[in-house]
Amino acid sequence: MRIVVLVKPVPDTTGTERLGDDLRLDRASSPPIVNPNDEYAVEQALRLVEAHGGEITLLTMAPAGATETMRKALAMGAHGGVLVSDDALAGACALSTARVLAAALATLEFDLVLCGIASSDGGGGVVASGVATLCGLPYLSYAGSVEVTDDRVRIHRLHATGYMVLEAPLPALVVVTQIAVGEPRYASLKGIMAARSRVIRSLSLADLGLDPAAVGGAAASTRVLGVRPPAVRGATRVVRGSAADAAREIVDFLDERRFI
Amino acid sequence: MIESIARVPAWPLALPFFVLGIAVFGLEMARHLRVFAAVAPSRPLHALTRRTGALVRYALLQTRLFADPRAGVMHYLIFAGFVILGVGAANAVTYGLVQGVVGAPLDGALWAAVLLLQNVAAVGALAAVAYALVRRLISRPARLAYTTSAVVILLMIGGIVLSELGALTFEAAAYGALPGALITNALAVPLEGIDAAILQGLFALCWWLHLALIVGFLVILPRTKHLHIVTSFFNVFLRKLEPRGQLPMLDVEREDATFGLRTLADLGWKDLLDGFTCTECGRCQEACPAHATGKPLDPRAFIMGIRHLADEAETGLNYIPNGPDVRRLPGMDDGLTPTAVARPLVDGAISYDAVWDCVTCGACVQACPVLIEHVDKIVGIRRNLVLEDSRFPREIAPAFTAMERSGNPWGQPASTRLDWTKGLKFPVPVARDLAAAGTLSDVEVLYWVGCAAAFDDRARRTARAFATCLDAAGVRFAVLGQEESCSGDPARRMGNEYVFQMLATQNVETLRRYGPPTIVTACPHCFNTIANEYPQLGGAFAVVHHSAYLARLIADGRLVPAAAGTDRGEGGGADGRARRRTVTVHDSCYLARYNGVVAEPRAVVGAVAGIELREMDRHGNRTFCCGAGGGRMWMEEARGTRINAERTRQALQTGAQVVAVGCPFCMTMMTDGLAAAQGADGVVALDVAELLAEALVAG
Ligand code: SF4
Ligand code: SF4
Numbered sequence: 004m005r006i007v008v009l010v011k012p013v014p015d016t017t018g019t020e021r022l023g024d025d026l027r028l029d030r031a032s033s034p035p036i037v038n039p040n041d042e043y044a045v046e047q048a049l050r051l052v053e054a055h056g057g058e059i060t061l062l063t064m065a066p067a068g069a070t071e072t073m074r075k076a077l078a079m080g081a082h083g084g085v086l087v088s089d090d091a092l093a094g095a096c097a098l099s100t101a102r103v104l105a106a107a108l109a110t111l112e113f114d115l116v117l118c119g120i121a122s123s124d125g126g127g128g129v130v131a132s133g134v135a136t137l138c139g140l141p142y143l144s145y146a147g148s149v150e151v152t153d154d155r156v157r158i159h160r161l162h163a164t165g166y167m168v169l170e171a172p173l174p175a176l177v178v179v180t181q182i183a184v185g186e187p188r189y190a191s192l193k194g195i196m197a198a199r200s201r202v203i204r205s206l207s208l209a210d211l212g213l214d215p216a217a218v219g220g221a222a223a224s225t226r227v228l229g230v231r232p233p234a235v236r237g238a239t240r241v242v243r244g245s246a247a248d249a250a251r252e253i254v255d256f257l258d259e260r261r262f263i
Numbered sequence: 264m265i266e267s268i269a270r271v272p273a274w275p276l277a278l279p280f281f282v283l284g285i286a287v288f289g290l291e292m293a294r295h296l297r298v299f300a301a302v303a304p305s306r307p308l309h310a311l312t313r314r315t316g317a318l319v320r321y322a323l324l325q326t327r328l329f330a331d332p333r334a335g336v337m338h339y340l341i342f343a344g345f346v347i348l349g350v351g352a353a354n355a356v357t358y359g360l361v362q363g364v365v366g367a368p369l370d371g372a373l374w375a376a377v378l379l380l381q382n383v384a385a386v387g388a389l390a391a392v393a394y395a396l397v398r399r400l401i402s403r404p405a406r407l408a409y410t411t412s413a414v415v416i417l418l419m420i421g422g423i424v425l426s427e428l429g430a431l432t433f434e435a436a437a438y439g440a441l442p443g444a445l446i447t448n449a450l451a452v453p454l455e456g457i458d459a460a461i462l463q464g465l466f467a468l469c470w471w472l473h474l475a476l477i478v479g480f481l482v483i484l485p486r487t488k489h490l491h492i493v494t495s496f497f498n499v500f501l502r503k504l505e506p507r508g509q510l511p512m513l514d515v516e517r518e519d520a521t522f523g524l525r526t527l528a529d530l531g532w533k534d535l536l537d538g539f540t541c542t543e544c545g546r547c548q549e550a551c552p553a554h555a556t557g558k559p560l561d562p563r564a565f566i567m568g569i570r571h572l573a574d575e576a577e578t579g580l581n582y583i584p585n586g587p588d589v590r591r592l593p594g595m596d597d598g599l600t601p602t603a604v605a606r607p608l609v610d611g612a613i614s615y616d617a618v619w620d621c622v623t624c625g626a627c628v629q630a631c632p633v634l635i636e637h638v639d640k641i642v643g644i645r646r647n648l649v650l651e652d653s654r655f656p657r658e659i660a661p662a663f664t665a666m667e668r669s670g671n672p673w674g675q676p677a678s679t680r681l682d683w684t685k686g687l688k689f690p691v692p693v694a695r696d697l698a699a700a701g702t703l704s705d706v707e708v709l710y711w712v713g714c715a716a717a718f719d720d721r722a723r724r725t726a727r728a729f730a731t732c733l734d735a736a737g738v739r740f741a742v743l744g745q746e747e748s749c750s751g752d753p754a755r756r757m758g759n760e761y762v763f764q765m766l767a768t769q770n771v772e773t774l775r776r777y778g779p780p781t782i783v784t785a786c787p788h789c790f791n792t793i794a795n796e797y798p799q800l801g802g803a804f805a806v807v808h809h810s811a812y813l814a815r816l817i818a819d820g821r822l823v824p825a826a827a828g829t830d831r832g833e834g835g836g837a838d839g840r841a842r843r844r845t846v847t848v849h850d851s852c853y854l855a856r857y858n859g860v861v862a863e864p865r866a867v868v869g870a871v872a873g874i875e876l877r878e879m880d881r882h883g884n885r886t887f888c889c890g891a892g893g894g895r896m897w898m899e900e901a902r903g904t905r906i907n908a909e910r911t912r913q914a915l916q917t918g919a920q921v922v923a924v925g926c927p928f929c930m931t932m933m934t935d936g937l938a939a940a941q942g943a944d945g946v947v948a949l950d951v952a953e954l955l956a957e958a959l960v961a962g
Contacts, residue, residue: 015668036668189660192650192761196518241720245939 004057004151006048007111008081009104009118009131011038012065012072026227027094028124035072040119042076042187047149047179048117049080049188055151058082060111061203064092064103070203077198078190084203085111091208094220097125101133102218106211108138115156116140116176117149131178141171147182265359270438270463271470274358281356284478291485292493295539298527298576301604305531306503314500317634322499327632331546334398337391341420344388345492347380348427352477355470375443382431382446385424392421406545413543416489423476429469437462491542495633498540501533502634506795507625508857510642513760515650523646523758527572527611528604530640537635538570547627547637552888552910553620557903560613560620562627562637568612569640576603608644616902618644619656623756623893624852629884642893645758659757662897667762670748670769671714672897677745683716683723689734693744694777706741708733708812709779711793713786714749715927721934722927728956729785729809735959736821740783746773752788755796757894764800767792771802785809785952787854787926788892794858808854810864810925810951817870817955824871824958846954847877847919849910849933850886851926859884864925867951871958877917887913889924889932896928911936915943922948 014033023029037045048059061076061084063069073084087107095103108116116135121128135142146158147166156175159166161182190198208215216222240256242249257263268274308314320326325342329335354361366374396417399407431444435451437459454462484490505511513522521529547562548554554561609615618641627637648654665674684691697703710733716726733740748766755763770793774782782804784790794806807815816822846868854860861883868874881887890906900906911933914922922933933948 034668186657186660189653189655189663191653192515192522194653195761243935243938248938 004051004055004115005111005113006051006057006059006115006117007062007108007113008041008044008048008059008076009116009134010041010045010061010063010073010076010084011122012036012063012069013038013122013124022230025094026230035069037072037076038119038122038124040121040123040181042079042119043181043184044117044119044179045076045079045081046184046187047146047177048115050184051115051149051151052080057114060085060113062104062107062111063087064095064100064107066093067205070205073203074195074198074201075190077201077203078194079188080194081201083201085206086203087206087208087211089208089215089219091215091219091221094223095218096223096225097127097129098133098224099218099222101130101137103208103211103213104130104134105137106213107206108134110206110211114173115151116174117179118176120145120178120180131176135176138176141175142178143169143171143175144178146177146179149177149179149183265362267362267434267441268355268359270434270466272467273471277474278356278358280474280478284481288481288485291482294577294580295485295573297580298573298604299532299535301576302528302535303531305501305533308501310504313504314502317502318496318500321632321634322496325632327630327634330630333394334544337394340384340387340391341395344384344391344424345420347384348388348424350377351381351427352474355474371442378431378441378443379445381427382444385428386446388424389421389428392417392424396421406549408543408545410488410543412487416483416487419476419480423473423480426469426473426476430466430473433462433466433469437466488541488543491540491633494536494540495542498533498536499634501536503636503639506857507628508791508853509795509799510639510755512799513646515761515764521647522650522760523648524608524640524643525647525651526605526607527569527576529643529647530569530608534569534636534640535573537640538566538573540633541566541570541635542633543567544632546630546632547635550626550630550885552622552624552626552890552906553617553903555887556906556909558617558620559902560617565613565617565637565641566635569608572606572608572611575606609648613641613644615648615654618648619898620902621893622852622888622890622895622906624886624888625856626852626885626888629856642756642758645756646760647758649758650761655757656898658899659894659897662753662894663757663759663762666749666751666754666759666766670766671718672749672753673714673718675718677748680712680717680747681742681744683712683726684730687727687730687734689730691730692741694741694779695744695746697741698777703741703777705739706779707739708781708783709774709777710740710742711750711782711784711786711789711806712742712747713784713789713927715786715931717747719927719931721930725785725927725930725950725952728950729813729952731956732813732816732822732952732959735956736816738816738821741777743773743777750786750789750792751796752792753894753897755792756892757897767797767800767802771797771800774802774804779804782806783809783812785925785927785950787851787858787860788928791853791857808858808860808863808925810854810867811860813952813955814863814866814870817867822955822959824955844873845875845877845917845919846921846923847879847914847917848882848923848951849879849889849914849929849948850882850884851924851929852886852888852892854925855882855886856884860925864923864951867955868923871954874954877919879913879917881913889926889929889936891928891932896931905936905939907932907936908939911940911943915940915946920946921954922946923951923954924948925951 012035014028015036021029052059059081061073061081063073063084064087067088069086073086077084085107087103118131132142143158145161147161148159150157154173155170156173156177157168157170158177160169161180242252325339328338350361362374365377398404399409399414428447431441431447432450435441435444435448436454440448514520524530543563545563551560551562609618621641623638623642625638662672666672669675670677694703694709697706712726715722748769750770751763751766754766782793784806787808790806790808793804797804848864848868850861865876868876887910888906889910890900924930924933930948930950937943937946937948
């Protein structure tokens, strides 16, 4: 089975990221990591390949330096990667991103596309559905479990009151949640070493036959008008003491506020 | 011909008989050594004087055995008996050569002295064997496991000694008193009426029985724990000489290497020697906090497990060493196959759970009379699990990721590293700013804060107290602030050598940049790693623990503590004076045991007026871990009872009102332990710096 996982480098989630004057991310302020939601997709892909055999290709649209971040996902066990990188893409909107990724997917052979529910920086959560639409792929979202048979994929789509069982013929695009895989694996040193020699192919817009004026920052369909930090949360209260005392304190706290 | 020997019927057979025993012994040992040769190489031989010193101290004087005085005396009597009776045995198999030489001058007085010594040693050894049997069979201390082989060996030793005494007694009775052999001569007196032929027969019987038992002992020795009488000398001589707190380096760039220890073959031959030296005495097990709290880890079983794997690897091998010449002979190539030494250590010598139970406290290493090294091997196994298989308790993955990404196991941004300084009445200078201003050279000491003090609320209080002490003493100090990152200790001890080297390399670079004259830290883990492990990465820095630094400030008169509990610093309360008087010091493993810092925290505590120190039984280098070492801080403690609860119990037994600590992890563990314990009302855990800060009057 050939699986493509959409992976996005995002600023480290410890909260040191800064925006530049143009309200775009100052990439020097915070080292990039693999978008945590995408790690669940990589983990899901690894499990499918462990069960059924096959290959995993990472697909990323990001500045050229992103190969380093992609290697971290390769170290988990993915087999290769494609990085679409072009100066014209700085400031691209979600729609442009979907167009570029769809064009890149068209150059690849695959049975399944996996991705995370949203990026931790942009947080839009719409690129996946855009890609599926543009590629004409069945779109199965919020998967709490993923099963593949010969030519079909079946997922449990998480839902406020339970789950739905969805099934689609392959190739298809599945949005994977943490529920499906639990924690993503920690890359071993052997994995890190193996990742060094894996091939990451770089593609430009020209390679994909896309017009920079149509998908780049210049053509962005959305624009950031302003930013402000979130309101500071109230102080955390840490409950210490023996298990019994702590439990009583927590129950009292909740009871006072009529939560229970 | 020496008369004594000529009296023995068939005496010329003694030497061939003995040589036969030696030959079997030699062939068995050669088999062991073939497995040694098939595993990884071990450390080279260097520093021969230090090694010889260790040999005298641990093998000849057996200092470690006297930690348990009765067992120590018992063992020493048997050891001395063996050595001295050995002279007699050597005499017998050389047809009296020894006696001929020793007995020649001074009219035989020297040989008479040997016989006297033999008499005394034999009686001593006999008493010791009897005591040992009582322990094995009747009183049975917990650390001694009953094994048939142990009892058989004791009976054999008893037999060897008794037959020697018998031979000397009957010889005296049959042929007249032997000069010097006072005890056996006296025993012979009542036998004088017996028929001479019978006495002569009994003498011959005892004489041959003695030799037969010695030969029998040689034959079974290589397969029992008593092999330690041979191997312990080598094991002590070949001991690890590097600081005990320094784990071996691992080349993380070698693509074809096995990282860490996976199979028997990855162990060094010194590790196998450890296995063949273990006396199964159980001292390590008795000292182990994981074992004491009912966890599957048992350091003795681990070392014996290594020995069993090695034993298994050699089963089926011929006795004749399998050299190239031998192999050419038909039917002689039994080949030590690579699969024989490829048995995995996890589940072969130690269970997976036990590997992760270890707090790397080093109590086992400290207790072992023959200097076996357990910790380096356990971490070696963790390295393999982490670096090759990513197999570790799930809950430590976030700590690994956090150390890698954020430079600290809490996953907090570096920008908050100085938050602990908020509320201090004086500024805390940062090295980078001082360097920019050109005043870095004024700094006396660089305070390495450590991640705990930077991000943990409780440890931040300690940091403030320590900084308050420094400020009160007028010490010009600086911190690294955002440029500091985790020392790497937790990563290294959890087996993640890759992340350790990443963090350590960066820290060494940072520290080199500022070239601090001295580094002071309140974290024993940072202390140990910077002092003992950074040299492996080219960083040699002078590091002191804050307790030692404070003790020096007090000794120099730069800090003058007033009475306990005076409300002069942080943490002092109105009723502090009344409450905080009896103090017990909980020693951190990485401070006391690994680095010998024992007196200093006590000097600080003792300098505070009105404090009465109440020691726990296990203190100093015998301390009992708080439960957080070896990265256990970041793991759940699901198996057995909690180690910190046990340590808290020990602390409460002293009746002290304060548990003084010198480590942020001990602080967490003891604070939690006290919170959960019954009858701990009013008892608090305080860092030594906090005790001092409460009592400060600047000098
Ligand atoms: S280091 Fe401590 S916990 Fe680990 S085996 Fe030795 S005594 Fe037990
Ligand atoms: S390892 Fe050392 S302390 Fe432990 S049982 Fe063996 S000899 Fe005794």
